[in-house]
Structure formats: C-alpha cells, structure tokens
Amino acid sequence: MKILVLLKQVPDTDEVKLNPETGTMIREGVGTVINPLDLHALETALRLKEAGDHSITVVSMGPPVAEEAVREAIAMGADRAVLLTDRRFAGADTWATAMALARFAEREGPFDLILAGEKATDGETGQVGPETGAMLGIPVATYVSSIVDLEDNGITVEREVEDGKEIWNLPLPSLISVTKDVNEPRLPTLSGKKLAKDAPIERIGNDSLAMDPSETGLTGSPTRVVRIGTPKLSRKVEMYEGSDLKHGIDEIKKRLLPYLVVNHE
Amino acid sequence: MSDLLVIAEKRGSEIHSSTFELLGKARELSMKRPLTVSVVILSDKSVEEDSSSSLFSGGADRIILAVDGSFKRFNFEPYTKTLAAIVRKLSPEIVLAPATTSGRTFMPGLAALLKTGLTADCTGLDIEEGTGNLLQTRPAIGGNIMATIKTPNHRPQMATVRPKTFSPLKEAYQSKCELVHFDVTPDLTQTAAKLIEFHPIGEGQKGVQDAEVIIAGGMGLRKVENMEPVYRLSKLINGTVGASRKIVDSKWVGHEAQVGLSGHTVKPKIYIAAGISGAVQHIAGMQTAEFIVAINRDRNAAIFNFADIGLVGDAVEILNELAESLESEVKK
Numbered sequence: 400m401k402i403l404v405l406l407k408q409v410p411d412t413d414e415v416k417l418n419p420e421t422g423t424m425i426r427e428g429v430g431t432v433i434n435p436l437d438l439h440a441l442e443t444a445l446r447l448k449e450a451g452d453h454s455i456t457v458v459s460m461g462p463p464v465a466e467e468a469v470r471e472a473i474a475m476g477a478d479r480a481v482l483l484t485d486r487r488f489a490g491a492d493t494w495a496t497a498m499a500l501a502r503f504a505e506r507e508g509p510f511d512l513i514l515a516g517e518k519a520t521d522g523e524t525g526q527v528g529p530e531t532g533a534m535l536g537i538p539v540a541t542y543v544s545s546i547v548d549l550e551d552n553g554i555t556v557e558r559e560v561e562d563g564k565e566i567w568n569l570p571l572p573s574l575i576s577v578t579k580d581v582n583e584p585r586l587p588t589l590s591g592k593k594l595a596k597d598a599p600i601e602r603i604g605n606d607s608l609a610m611d612p613s614e615t616g617l618t619g620s621p622t623r624v625v626r627i628g629t630p631k632l633s634r635k636v637e638m639y640e641g642s643d644l645k646h647g648i649d650e651i652k653k654r655l656l657p658y659l660v661v662n663h664e
Numbered sequence: 665m666s667d668l669l670v671i672a673e674k675r676g677s678e679i680h681s682s683t684f685e686l687l688g689k690a691r692e693l694s695m696k697r698p699l700t701v702s703v704v705i706l707s708d709k710s711v712e713e714d715s716s717s718s719l720f721s722g723g724a725d726r727i728i729l730a731v732d733g734s735f736k737r738f739n740f741e742p743y744t745k746t747l748a749a750i751v752r753k754l755s756p757e758i759v760l761a762p763a764t765t766s767g768r769t770f771m772p773g774l775a776a777l778l779k780t781g782l783t784a785d786c787t788g789l790d791i792e793e794g795t796g797n798l799l800q801t802r803p804a805i806g807g808n809i810m811a812t813i814k815t816p817n818h819r820p821q822m823a824t825v826r827p828k829t830f831s832p833l834k835e836a837y838q839s840k841c842e843l844v845h846f847d848v849t850p851d852l853t854q855t856a857a858k859l860i861e862f863h864p865i866g867e868g869q870k871g872v873q874d875a876e877v878i879i880a881g882g883m884g885l886r887k888v889e890n891m892e893p894v895y896r897l898s899k900l901i902n903g904t905v906g907a908s909r910k911i912v913d914s915k916w917v918g919h920e921a922q923v924g925l926s927g928h929t930v931k932p933k934i935y936i937a938a939g940i941s942g943a944v945q946h947i948a949g950m951q952t953a954e955f956i957v958a959i960n961r962d963r964n965a966a967i968f969n970f971a972d973i974g975l976v977g978d979a980v981e982i983l984n985e986l987a988e989s990l991e992s993e994v995k996k
Contacts, residue, residue, distance in 0.1 A: 497776060521805055523925065524784035526772040532740070533776035538857040539740040541769040555860070560765040562675055563864040565737065570856035621781030621818040625792075625799065628810045634956065636968050640976035647975040648982060651957050652989050654934055658877050658901035659990055 400451065400549075400571075402444045403510040404477065405500055405528065406459040407434040407519045408468035431461070433468045436516035438475075438584035439577050443514050445476045446582065447549055454478045456507070460488055460499050466600050474587035474595035481507075485604035490617030493522075497530035498619065502608045504535060512554065513574040517542065525576070532574035540567050544580040667756035668699040669820070670724070671747065671771075673764055674707065679715050682762035684832035686825060687723035689789055690760065691833060693798075696791035699757065702726040702844075704750060706743060708736040720839035722832060728754075730846040734853040737862065738766035741855035744773035749852055751778060756820045758798050760789075763824035771824050781815035782822040787829055787948070788812075797821065803925060803948045828873060828931035829952060871928070872906050872921060878932045880906030880923055880950070881916070884939025884960055884979055888916040893983035894938060900990050906930065906950075908940050924949035938979040942967030959983070 408431035433441070444455045457472040459465055460483040469480040483499050491499065504510055513532070518525030525541070532539035540556055547555040547566065556575060558565040569575070587595070605615060612618055639647025668690050673680040683703065690701045703724040705711055709731060716727055728750060734742040747770060751759060759774070761767040763785050775782035787810075788801035797814045798821040804811040815821040872878055881894045891905075898905050907921040923930050924946040935953035939960060940946060947970050950956070958971035959979045968974040975982055 492781065493772070494775060494779070494781060497772075523804075525768055526775070526782060526784055529740070529769050529772035530776040533744055533773035538855060539769065539773065540857070542765045558765075560738075563862055565859055565863075566861040568858045568860050573857070621775075621779070621815050622783060622813050623816055625812040625814050627804075628812070634970055634972055636958070636971045636974045638963070638968065638974045638976065640963065644975060644977050644982070647973060648986050648989065650973055651936070651975075651986055654955060654957075655877070655901050655986075655990060656993065658903065658934075659993060660900060660902050661994060 400447075400453040400511040400551075401508070402447065402453050402455050403504055403508070403513045404437070404441050404444050404455060404457045404472070405513065405515040405531065406437045406441065406457050406469060406472060407516075407527075408432065408459055408461050408465040409434045409519055409521045431465050431468050433471055434516055434519045434521075436518060436520065436579060438516070439579050439581050440514040440516045441472055441475060441477065442582045442584040443546060443575075443577050445585065447512075447546070448476070451549065456481065456510070458483065458500065458503055460484070460491070460496055462489075463602075466602075469600055470595050470598065471587060473598045473600075474591040475585060476591060479601070480598070481601045481603055483603050483608070487605045487612070488616045490620065491615070492620035492622045493524055493526040493530055494621055495614065495616060495619040497527050497534055498610065498614050499608060500527065500531045501534035502610055503603065504531070506608065509572060511571045512549075513537075513572065515574065515576040517576055517578050528574060528576040535572075535574070538569045538573045539575075540569055540573065541576045543575050543577045546581065665698045665700045667754050668693065668701050668758040668760070669728075669751070669754070669756045670701065670703045671759065671761040671767065672703050672705045672719075673762045673767060674705070677707075677709070677712070679705075679719065680762070680764075680827075681832070682764065682825075682827035683719070684722045685827065685830040686760050686762065687719070688832040689825070689830040691723040691837060693758070693789065693791055697796045700725050702728050702754070702756075704728045704730070704747070706730050706732075706735040706746060708733050716843065717841075720841045721836035723837045723839075725840055726842040726844060728844045728846055730848050732848040732853050734855070737859055738770065739855060739857060739859065740769060740773060741857060742853040743770040744777060745852045746846075746848055747774050748777045750846055751820060753846075757796075759820045759822045761824050763826045767824050771822060775822050778820070780818040780820060780822060781813075782824070783813045783815075784824050786823045786825050787952075789823060789825070798823070803944070826929040828929050872904050872923060872930050873928050875904035875906075875930065875932050877901055877903035877934045877936075878906040878923070878930060878950075878953075879903050879936045879938065879983075880908065880940060881911055881938050881979075882908040882940030882946075883910045883914075884941065885911070886939075888914070890980045891916055893980055893987060897936075897983050897987045897990070900987060900994070904932075906935075908943070908946050937967050937971070938983055940967055941965045942970060
C-alpha cells in the first residue's frame with residue numbers, strides 16, 4: 400500500500416518575522432522543524448508500515464531550507480521525502496498549498512492513504528488536509544484519535560468530536576487527519592539519522608507540477624492579508640494593591656454573591 | 665440583495681448555540697451592507713416547529729432545509745457536495761460556520777470545491793467600507809498578532825468562528841419566516857464512508873465552554889496543592905475550574921479545563937484568572953468574558969491589561985480570603 404504523509408515545516412523559534420508588505424511570514428533564515436502535530440501523522444504511517452507491507456512518502460511544500468525537516472522524516476523511517484519548492488509557490492494560502500499537494504498526489508499516485516496532522520502550530524488553520532482531500536475527490540476523516548484497523552479495501556478509525564466518539568469505516572483511498580491522542584511519536588534512531596544524512600531529497604517545482612499560474616502561490620491564493628495588528632486592549636482595569644487589597648476582594652465578592660450556593664438544610 | 669449563509673451546527677436534533685451567535689453577528693453585518701441572512705440546515709429529518717421559530721427570531725430571514733438520511737451525523741462527502749450545490753444555486757457573498765470539529769472539516773472541503781478563500785477561527789468580522797468586502801480577523805502565530813484577512817476576488821467569502829466568540833441577538837428579530845426546501849439529489853450524498861458506531865459522552869458537569877463563572881489557575885499558584893482554593897471557591901459559587909496551558913501540561917488538571925488557543929474559547933459572565941500571567945494564547949481564549957478579574961503578584965503582568973479588576977498579591981491568599989468571606993455569607 401502507498402501511504403502519503405503531508406508535513407509542514409514550522410519555524411523552530413517563537414520569533415515572529417513578517418513581511419510588512421504582504422503580511423506573510425518570512426521563512427528564510429529561520430530554522431525549521433516538522434510541525435509537532437504532523438509527527439503524529441508520520442508515526443501513524445510508521446506503525447502501519449510495521450504491521451504491513453507499505454511504503455511511506457512524505458511531502459512538504461516550502462523554501463529550500465525546509466529540506467532539513469523532511470530529512471528528519473527519513474531518519475524516523477519514511478522511505479521517500481519530497482519537497483515542493485519553487486519561487487512561484489511562495490505566499491500560498493491554504494487553498495494554493497492544498498492545490499500543490501493535490502497535484503503532487505495525483506502525479507505520483509495514486510496513494511491509498513493520505514495522512515495529515517490536525518493543524519500546524521504556526522498558522523493553526525487545520526484547513527490544508529480537508530482541502531487536499533476535497534480536491535482529490537476522496538473521503539476525509541478529521542480529528543482521528545485512533546486507527547482501529549487497516550485492510551486492503553478500507554480503514555476503520557475513531558473520531559473524537561464534541562458530543563462523543565464515532566467509529567468510521569472509510570474506503571481507500573481516503574485522507575485522514577489525526578490528533579495528538581493517536582500515538583506518541585518516536586525519536587529518530589542513530590542509524591536512522593546516519594541514513595537520512597545522505598538520503599536524496601527530491602525537489603519538485605512547478606515545471607513538474609504544471610499548475611496554472613492562477614492557481615499557484617500568492618497569485619493563486621484567494622485570501623489576502625489586509626493588515627497585521629497586535630491584540631487590542633479594550634478594558635480599563637481598576638487596580639487594587641497593598642492596603643487597598645481588601646476593597647478589591649469586596650468588589651469581587653459583590654460580583655460573585657448572586658452565584659453563591661446556599662444550602663437549605 | 666446579496667445573501668449571507670450561516671451553516672447550522674446540530675447536536676443530536678438540537679440546533680447548537682453557536683448557530684445563534686453567528687446569526688447575531690450576521691444581523692450586525694447586515695446593518696453595514698444589505699444582506700439576506702439564511703441559515704442552512706442539513707438534517708436527516710425535518711426541523712421542529714420551535715427550532716425554526718427560534719432561528720427566525722434569532723436573526724434568520726430564511727431557513728434552507730436539506731433533508732437526507734446521510735445527514736444524521738456529519739459526513740464529509742455528502743456535506744461538502746450538498747453545501748456546494750446550495751452555494752452554487754444561491755451565489756451568496758458570505759458563508760459562515762462555527763469552528764467546531766465538523767465546521768472545521770466541511771468548510772475547507774467546501775472552499776476547495778468552490779475555489780475560494782476561507783479564514784479559520786475568526787474572532788472579528790466586519791464589512792470594509794467602500795468595497796463591501798468581509799474583513800476577517802483572527803489570531804495568528806500563537807496569538808502574538810491579529811491578522812485581518814479578506815477574499816477580494818473570489819466568492820463566497822468564507823469564515824469559521826469559534827463558539828462563544830459572538831453574542832446571539834438580545835431582542836427577537838422580526839423575520840419574514842421563509843422556509844425553503846432544497847432538493848437533495850442522490851449524486852450529492854453518494855459516499856463509501858460509513859459511520860459504524862457512535863458513543864455519546866455523558867451529560868456530565870458543565871464544561872468551561874458553557875460555564876457562567878470560571879475560576880482559572882495558572883503557574884503563579886506555584887504547586888498543584890495550591891489549586892485547593894480554586895476548587896474551594898468554585899464549589900461555593902457553582903463555578904467551573906479553568907486552566908492555563910502550563911498547568912495542563914504539568915498535569916495539575918485535565919485538558920478539558922484548558923482555556924486559550926490550544927484549549928477552549930470561553931465567554932463566561934465572570935472570569936477569574938488566578939496566577940495567570942496572560943500569555944497571548946490564553947488571552948485569545950478568554951478576552952470576550954463579560955467581566956474579568958486578574959490576581960497576580962507581578963503588577964506588570966500582561967493579564968492586567970485585559971482585566972476589569974486587578975488585584976496585586978498572592979493568589980492563594982486572596983482566593984482563600986474571598987472564599988472565607990463568601991462562606992460567612994452562607995452561614996448568615
């Protein structure tokens with residue numbers, strides 16, 4: 400079975416750098432790691448491979464520096480790592496990112512199972528997985544907290560949602576996005592790291608994907624960042640300290656009194 | 665007049681409160697540019713009379729009802745294909761849905777099929793003067809910044825909004841009460857994905873999302889034993905215990921109590937932040953509380969910028985003093 404894992408590389412620093420003109424993140428010059436939530440998707444693939452005869456391809460879209468992140472996936476046990484990288488991909492929003500991933504999956508596929516993490520720790524949209532699935536026209540299950548069973552013609556998964564747990568059976572191919580409850584990702588082994596060091600990372604640009612410019616990068620992105628601001632302060636705080644503290648406590652007490660639980664014994 | 669669609673969120677056969685919050689916001693947007701507000705319900709059976717009348721008085725001009733057996737619970741392909749057909753028929757300007765596990769799944773699917781933009785987890789929605797475009801504001805990069813996003817050249821403009829971000833209408837809307845049935849053709853609901861089992865979770869205690877009073881603890885409490893006054897106070901006033909990410913990571917309390925970007929967004933009447941410094945990620949989850957109390961030893965803690973009342977002092981001592989004072993009221 401061919402398994403594809405979608406990985407995003409995220410900055411491994413909390414420093415926020417933004418292009419003041421486009422409002423998009425500057426990724427060059429910042430070290431990257433695999434999005435921590437995507438490691439659970441990779442681990443899911445690795446465990447399935449341990450139990451059956453599967454090959455794992457990981458794919459990420461990003462600048463050349465993201466190569467280090469996909470290399471780590473090889474160290475963990477992925478068979479093949481691909482980086483979709485091209486200046487023309489820059490500035491892509493979730494739609495244009497999903498479009499490139501879907502094109503890649505079509506070109507190199509068909510993949511039987513596509514795995515994604517719940518969301519990225521930087522953008523936090525969780526949109527690319529379901530968008531990619533819809534573009535490929537395959538079923539999608541999100542918030543998967545457990546893989547129950549994988550068979551030749553389908554996969555059974557548990558979804559954790561607001562009002563309970565659902566067990567779904569999906570045909571193959573399907574796209575599944577997993578939560579961090581699904582497993583505990585392994586660390587790369589020393590031999591894995593050695594193997595990864597010289598492993599070839601395939602770079603694919605738009606000459607291969609042949610996407611229309613209207614569907615690529617910033618040009619192909621329906622959304623635009625209008626402005627970036629800092630979270631607004633909308634409250635005027637009344638401060639109490641020192642000998643005034645007592646008054647502050649009384650103020651809170653007044654507010655809480657209506658909620659007081661009175662025992663009628 | 666152009667249309668705004670709100671995709672209804674169901675819990676069982678009930679319409680979830682997040683739908684009414686979006687209707688409230690939709691009415692506000694319709695003051696800035698004329699919009700017909702429709703609520704779209706995908707359901708396995710027709711809607712109850714009282715559900716539909718509460719949606720009309722909650723701000724809907726129109727209910728679009730699509731009934732099919734496959735809509736009993738959320739299922740990706742039938743939902744996205746049917747919603748895409750409804751959107752293609754009505755060509756709305758704006759489509760909104762709650763940022764729930766289902767909304768956060770079908771909205772990207774829908775945006776992909778319609779080739780349009782989608783903004784996740786918006787905390788603010790507005791209409792841009794001049795263009796009439798929807799301005800979608802969301803916390804980005806761990807809540808360190810607020811990004812305002814628009815979809816200038818594609819339609820519809822789509823956004824998901826976390827539950828408890830906006831308020832439902834306070835006064836009943838005078839609706840024309842139009843009910844439209846959308847004909848669900850078999851091609852729209854075709855899927856090989858099957859729901860095999862569903863295990864509902866019990867109606868336990870109120871989660872933080874629905875709590876009226878939240879007493880939230882943070883690392884400033886120093887050790888897990890110091891959560892005691894938080895529980896003591898919460899018991900006295902039938903409150904709910906909340907938590908910062910740090911104390912959840914330290915396993916003082918479970919993840920269900922976590923407030924913030926990676927936890928729950930809450931909108932209680934009163935929010936007490938005890939020993940919480942006010943990381944932006946936390947603020948993003950509680951800033952819409954009606955009244956915020958901050959207790960912290962550091963008078964420069966960021967949390968005070970977001971509070972209505974700030975007490976500079978030891979949170980454990982202050983909470984205990986508050987609890988004692990309230991206990992004396994009970995005995996009176």
